[in-house]
Amino acid sequence: MTPVAYLLRGLLMLVAALLALIAVALLVLRLSFSQADSLIPSIESLLETHIGAPVSIEHLSLSLERNDLVLRLEGLTASTDQAPLLTLPSAYLRLDTWASLKAFAPIFSDARISELDVHLYQLDDGSWGWPDPATLPLLFAQEPSVDLNRIDRWTALVLKQRLWLRDSQLTLHGREQTLALNAPRLLLGGSDELARFEGTVNILDADTPADQRALPALIVQAEMQPGPGGPSDFSAAVQLELQLDHLVALGDVFRADHMPYIEQAGGSVRLWGEWFGGRLDRVRAGVGIPQLTLRQQEQFAVLRDIQASGEWERDGDGGEAWLSGDAKSVEWAQPDNVSEGPALPRHWYLTHQPGRWALRTSAFELASLTAWREYAFLPESLTRVLQTLSPSGQVKGIALGQRDGHWGVDVALNDVSVEPWQQAPGGGPLDAWVQARDRRGRVTFSSDGDSQLNFPGVFAEPMALRHARGMVEWVYDGPNTMVSGRELDIDWNGAEITGGFGLINGQGRGQFGLNIDFANVDAIATPLPQWLPVKVLDEGLLEWLSNDVGGVVPSGSLRLGLPIGENRSGNPPTVALALDIEQGFLPIGEGWPMIEDVAGRLSFKGQTLSARVDRAQSLGVQARDGEVTLEDDHLAVDGELASSAASMIDFIQAIPEVDTSFLSDVRASGEVDGDLQLTLELDEPDTLALDITARPSLSRLSHAAFAQAPLTDIGGELNWQQRGERFALLGNAQGRLLDGPVRADFDVPESGISLGGVVDTGELFTLAGVDPQRTNALLNGRADWNGHIRLEPSIWLGFQSDLVGVESRLPAPFNKSRGTPWPLEIEGEVENGALHARLGEVVEARLRLGDAVDGAVAIGRAATLPEVPPGGGLALQANLARLDVLDWQRALAPLTEGSGQREGPPEIPRFDTPVSLMLDTPCLSANQRCLGALSLSAQLADQTLDARVGGDIVSGRVAYQPALERPLDITVASLDADRLVGLSLGSESAPAPDSWLAAVETSPPEVFSAPAWLGDVPNGRLRLAEVSLHDHRIGPLTAYWQTGERRFALSPVGLTLGELSLTGELFWQDHQTRADIAVRGGDLGTALEELGQPVPMTSRVTRANASLEWLGAPWQVDLARATGELDTDIRDGRFLSMNSPSAKLVGLLNFDNLLRRLRLDFTDITGEGMAFDRLKGSATVAGGRLTLREPLQIEAPAATLRFNGHVNLLQRELDQHLGVTLPVSQTLPIAALAVGAPVAGAALFVADQLFGETLNRATTLHFRVQGPWTSPRVTLKGP
Structure with a gap:
């Protein structure tokens, strides 16, 4: 076999092994899923451990459908002994395995939940959760932050789910009531091309009627479409419609203690949200509320017809939002003097980015922010200001936000007023720019109109400002508060005030400091206490400063330190005040005259008031280079004086509690220089110590009682000393009196005033109003005199002169040669009015002067001074060896010539005391011829007169009683006319006619009219018993008269001459006289014989009548x-x-x-x-x-x-x-x-x-x- 074949074969065997393993694993997994019920106790125990409450599961099964995991759950409950926590009757969850693996999050392709009931309870701290010992598995932040990325992730995750929720609810157990949020159906579903979410939520409470339970409170609809990048790149649209009918119940459940009650609500709120590219991109909102009523304690707000719209747009990782809205009417418990601006802003603008956000609003009423400050999201630096100062006014705009957790607020204010806090000043209205950063803040304010600034613990009243500028900064450091004001520049009642203040307060202790400078302070129009920190001054000093102290302050300063709270104990305020003063005035003491026109510097420091007086005056007394101090109610004044004499008298008279009434009638002109030293305890007037040294230079000094005898050219040095109510006047003075030198030595009140000088008799007559040219022939010359005035224990005056150098040519006994001494002594007690005077052995008088004058006067060497008891009246007694009437008349005639005496009868003076007069002389003479003896006694009381005359010439009585119809009654018992014939005032005698009848041959005189003073002549009667003439007897004569203005009537008149009786009447009015005379009787010759005339005719019967009128007086017939x-x-x-x-x-x-x-x-x-x-x-x-x-x-x-x-x-x-x-x-x-x-x-x-x-x-x-x-x-x- 080739290597490739071996390789391929190995790979196939490996795959087969892996598949075998997977098959075995799936087989094992399916076998384990079939045993899921056995896991229920473990799962219950695990859940109980996490939530802290017992959990019960009736049935649990797991299975695989195709490749998806399916979970079936029934009968899940969680509860405590006190309350249920969670109930889930049934749930079907199918997990999309491949989608979850791709999203690294659970994604359910089919989730069906029915009759889910979750219970939340309001805890003691106001949060929501489960009661102890249970723990809610979800964490609810009290102040959630906004994270758009998190919102995007959760939104993407939620929209991938396929969810069906039926007949589920969230039950909220508040402190006072329970509310349920019921969701009949929530559906989240769709396909790979489009996902939809829709559902409704009802709000149910115990008071919700059954027929309204089906009305949805919240309707949600959403759609999502995957984007080009897949589901994570989705686009979505969400619409929420919230009905506010049940907002009252929802608000009562979620309302915190500091939140307002929602008394009434209605309308709806609609929200539209849009996502693009898997991110929230835009949100729009629309609000329509017919009425919304909020209440918090005494505060309330009723908003009607609220219409608002808003929009939010993403900006990078943040966004920005706009909100515009308004209410047709807003009613709220607004404080007094609130401006007419909107209670809430009409426009809002919000921006936010990660770590920062900012909010701006349009104008609104500041008082609404103050009233609802607890519900606004504001920094502490601003909420504490709103809480302590209670500002009101108009917010022109506000910008607030946070950056990296730090607050920042900028506010533009108009016509804002704030209340004082602690010792920090309040006032307004002002325009201000507020900047607050975290716990720091700054206000820059200005005002070009009328406003106030109130230092509550410093000045008596708020400062009335015309303009104001400055800056105030504050810092809150935990419980400590620091406030400082600087760059203050204000116009206070026309005065310029600059400076600042500072306040530190924390833990019940603090200090307030004020440092301001004054300029152009007018403390005349505005009382001085309104300018001074009267609330920190000593009580006694404040009382003194409040007693009419003021002036103009071109410049000055005030430095004040005032402890706050517990720091006050044993820590008195510190005050330093310095004022340059012009046109100032201040009191010396209670009842004393004011010191005015003060120019100098006044300072107060350490409860000591001191003043440097460059110049001042009090009642015209000028002071210069003086010092005034007031410390601990101890007043001290020291300075130089310059004054007119009249002003110095006025000042001395104004000194309280000292009897200087004797100066009230003193008049002076000239100047006085001197020095003043004064000390006084304000609370103890008896401690007064006053020294006034005066150096007079007077041109004139007079007393009202002797205004015609002034002192002139006065110089010397006098010192007034006063200690409490005791006083002394020491020194000496010299001048001129009545054109003669005079000197005076003062030691008052110990020994009194010693006087001396020279007097000219001509000046004395001038003093009496008589031309000395007329009296030189009677009395003239100059004489030395001495006097003394003693003031203690009562005022006593004494005067002595021997009158050597004075010549008297008056008739005896008042005649004197120039070199003959003639002692004159006068002394008197002012208090009791006792006066004793003696002129040689000629005149002696003892009088008591007061409201009435009583006493006695004796004239003549033989006269004795009668004893008159107090209140007994005035007794005048004259006993003269010889009284030549014509000599006295000729001697005194120059005194009356041209004296301007009034025409008419002498006016009988009104006497307040009875007057008795007794005159006796054995020789009443005329022209060196003794006419006989004369005695006269008269009594005068009020305006009545009763006089009796006796002697060789005449005897009779004169009575005057003004209350009678005929006040004047003259009775002459006898008159010896022969003794008076031939008397003449002239030195030459004119030839007499053959008889008195021949006198009618003289030329007619000038016509006399009845004078106006006739009306002053009292009506009366004359009764003449007998007149002796040429050894004949005439009489009796009886006549009655009546008077009026320019009118005299003599009616009736009766005269008996021999055997004839004359009767008739006479009328004189204006310039006309009328007489009607009737003569009846026997022998006409007897009448002529009585008159001492030759008898040309005799008769047995005589009858005659005459009725005549003529121009002129009666005697001009x-x-x-x-x-x-x-x-x-x-x-x-x-x-x-x-x-x-x-x-x-x-x-x-x-x-x-x-x-x-x-x-x-x-x-x-x-x-x-x-x-x-x-x-x-x-x-x-x-x-x-x-x-x-x-x-x-x-x-x-x-x-x-x-x-x-x-x-x-x-x-x-x-x-x-x-x-x-x-x-x-x-x-x-x-x-x-x-x-x-x-x-x-x-x-x-x-x-x-x-x-x-x-x-x-x-x-x-x-x-x-x-x-x-x-x-x-x-x-x-x-x-």
Whole structure:
């Protein structure tokens, strides 16, 4: 045989052996398959070992069909004592041997499974599995990763299977309820050219109605075609349609504790997947949900009409996806001030590659992310920020993802606001760019509008910002948190703030630091506490800073260290504050005036406040180069002062709890330089220590009570010292007072104020408002004086001067030569108002000054100072040896000339205290002539007056009571007028007329109108009992008067003169006077005799009336200017004298001139006068003429005379007709008639001498009387 043949034969034998072995192996295998039931216990034990629970198999068989292995299994169960785990009634599995060997994986060409029931239980950790001790053979990752290659391999493997699953379900046992996923039929089959997969899944729970159990929750359809490279290079398409009606029940079972409840769901979700070349290439999705309601605790969300579509495409080993969707309306429990942006992003974009992925979204509301942060897949650096800061605002866009296990998040935010956390600031709204990497993060923010920045443990209120920029970084290191802010640049209420902050917190301990710089801080418009870290300042300091402290800060800085949590105990905050201040103001202490216009630097460090004051002022007191410190409520102030005098007084008066009321009436002008040192415990006002050294340079200093006596040209040095409520004023000053030098030494309150100087009497009169030129003749000169003011225990004032150098020319007892000492002493207690004054032995006064003045004043050497009890009023007593009224009047006249005194009666002052006045003098003199003794006593209370006068001249009483109808009542008991005759103020006496009646011959004065002050004259009454004149007695006189504005009425008036009674009334209004007078009585001669006048006529009955009006005052009566009527009726009288001055008053009765003009001589028969029976007539006065209305008729026994005509009162001329009627009797001689009837005899005698024989032929003679009434011309007109 050839070698080839041997080789071929060997190979055939080898093949035959191999086939024999295979046949034997198959035979053995078939024999072993027939013994499969014997393997059940081993298999049960093996499965029990793997799952940890008892396993039971009723039947198990293995067989070969052709070349495929077939497994039949029945009655497989696995359970624990508490719950079932797995039930498989029957299963038929045919393994495709060659395909499995090629795929290195089991591939079943025919798999039929019926009524499979798998039970899963929700474990305590929220995962799903089997309860202990059973172990689920499949591992479910809590956070599965996405591996496209693995998905491709599993998809290829699944699609190679031929599977039929019937009436199988997965039962899920949740903590609260049980849910079953039922698959009536799942079919995976086809051919080598095309494979299909389809099936439905129902979701069943206890509440699912029976008629709805058949409704599928999930419908799956898939097709697969082998590719050019075989089954591994397949193409496939998968479609899933998920009905969401049962999503509520499914969500309740799978919901973790932190996941929201699905309250309501509906609609459907459709997915389309495509594989090419054996790889997943594209996935598309469509969502349509009418309403979806989610709830988590108080948070809820209701989304209506949700429409979304998405797509995923492969990109190498990864892919990218797009999702766009929106809900027609979204309702959720959103916080306040949420923007109107969408609650969820409308657009999503996802990319992923092996080891990395990234997600981007469109804009949405940040608050929704904060509210639902627990359900979002976010890094810890972001979730902790969302949890602690609770941000709100608008997310303009977000990008997040992972690379190699490291997180990265970038977020663009708009109008974002965050809450403070620990001591880290919050605020907003701001625009921000957020970058987070794993546990680190950074925020770059800016705002060009109004926003806030809130440091909760530092400032009292959030910072109101106009713009803000800066960066905040944070790091989470386990339980530790580090936050830092830097490059801060903000505009806070117009101020520029730069700097940063830092926060470290962990394990309950931490530290917060703030480092910022200020610029242009306006702490005037905005209170200072709103600018300062008030929550870390000392309580006492904060109270002081809150009490009106402020200013403008051009620049400043704040350094703050604040412990957090347990680190606070025994670790106080550290604060360092430095501020450059302009226009500042701050208090000194409670009740003290403010320090204002402060310029300098204020710093606070270690609970110590200090200030360098370049300049400041308080109530006008300027301070410079000063230092102010406040440490532990101890205030210290030191500096130089410059002030006007008025401002310094205002400042001293404003010092609290110190009585400086004595300065309230002080006025000053000039400048004061000095120094100030002050220390004070704010909680103890009694610890005040104040020293003010003042160097005045004043041009004027005055007191309101002595405004006309100011101090001028003042210099010196004064020191005000105050310790608590105690104070002292030390030093000296000099100046000028009343044009004389003055000096003052101060030791207040110990010894008081010592004063001294020189005074000029002319300045004193100027002080009193009197021109010294008028007083030089009375009192002049200069004198030294000394004074003292003591303030403790009460204010006491003393004044002394001997008045040497002063000359007084006043009447005695006040006259003094220039070299004669005349001690003047004045002292007084201000508190009780006691005042004692003495001028030599002339005047002494003890007064008590207060709301009312009481006390006593004595004038004269013989006067004694009366004792007046407190409240007893004011007593004035004068006892003068001689009182020359005219000397005093002449002496004091220059003082009243041109003084501008008001016209009218002297006003009776209102006295708040009773005043009594007593004046006694044995000699009331005038022109060196002693008129007699005089005593006067008067009582004044309120505005009432009761005065009594007694003496040789006058005695009577004057009473004034304003409440009565006639307040003024004057009663004169007696008046010796003869003592007053001849008194004159002038040195020369004018010649007196023959009698007082002759005075009417004077020229008429200027017309006086009734003055307006007449209305101030009170109504009253005058009663004059008796007036002595020329050894005659006149009276009594009674008169009542009433007054009004420019009106005076004297009504009624009654006067008795001899046997006559005069009654009537007089009215004076404006420039007109009217008088109505009636005379009734007996002998007219007795009235003239009482007046001391010659008696030209006597009568038995006298009746006369006069009604006259004239221009001017009542005393300006003048018949030449008057108008009115006169009538008279005198009976049984006699003309005693023809040349009396009384007869010259009226020309028509001037018989003396008349008879003289007739050239008759009746000397022998007129010595006895001419008797008449009646004298009657009436006349009118008007236009300066007296006109007889009817003849003036004189009826005598022997003749009757009738006068007609008028008298020119202005020219004093007569123009009258005289008719004389004589009864003719031859048996009655003229001489007899003259003797028996003198009047008739005189007439006949005149007629006989004139007419001779004619008289015998006629009984009536007519004459014309013309010319001046002192020398008229008489012409016979005829019978």
